[in-house]
Amino acid sequence: MNTAHVHGRLARWMSSLGRFAKDDGIITELDLAIYLLLLLVQELHDEPGDLAELGVFRGGPFAMLTSMQRPEERAFAIDIFDLNVGPDGQANGIWNSPEHFLATVRRISNQEPTCELVRANTTLPEHAAAVCRQVGSRCRFFHVDGGHNLANIRADLRIAAACTANHPTPIVVVDDTFSVQYPEVTDGLIEFLRLQNELVPFLISPVKTFLCRRNEVDRIAKYPLFFLKDGIYRDPASGNPFVRHLTGSPCFTLRPEATATLQNLSLDVFARLAATPYNLPRSPESRR
């Protein structure tokens, strides 16, 4: 393990976080902590791959994600962009413009953005195919946060699956799941999970659902179990974490009031956890 690289990227994350303003994006502190945790697991143990967000809007979460980018990795910002360009061709809502996005990334990362912009309406099959061609299939971290209706979520999850297909240990994050405001996102996620059994949930926060490969669940789930232990729903009598099941896959769920602090964060603890085998208890009706 090259600890100097890990410390360097952690320092970059912390300085970016210091420049992240509330208006830069729609992400909770808890989800940012989970991002950091999973990106550290990948940094320590996993092959390089690419980073992507579908639906980048103001750019804050994308800037945080790419603060953990490794030199050999590419980063893709996929968006329809300029949703609110007026009939005169002038953007009348600066928030959705590539220029505004890039300015946010530049300020938070404190450097010139090197990401590739991928302009597409992902609900159009020819645009979706072009996205997959440009991004390729080796993303290690893919955040799905585009349009929130059923057509969007269906298309966007298919793109996420294609763009991670050739990385051995990818993480796919789906935003606004189980939200009363956006039931179509939940509908689309559950449909996707029932249609395939390769990407499965292992963690559900109050806002996002985190997916990994089916054969990776036991390895990945032990990190939130340890570092976010007080935030995981538990049996009050025994203190044991509840293992919930979504479409037959075991996962942990996080309380809305969970603290966004990763407890006892140290590289020694990561090494010890990596060396400790763990099996999530599964209900008899779990999908294999």
Ligand SMILES: C[S@@+](CC[C@H](N)C(=O)[O-])C[C@H]1O[C@@H](n2cnc3c(N)ncnc32)[C@H](O)[C@@H]1O
């Ligand atoms: C909820 S915002 C993303 C928020 C951002 N990820 C964050 O956390 O701050 C949704 C984004 O999806 C994009 N979007 C909406 N419909 C789209 C489509 N059909 N194709 C591509 N992007 C789309 C919008 O332009 C917008 O930037």
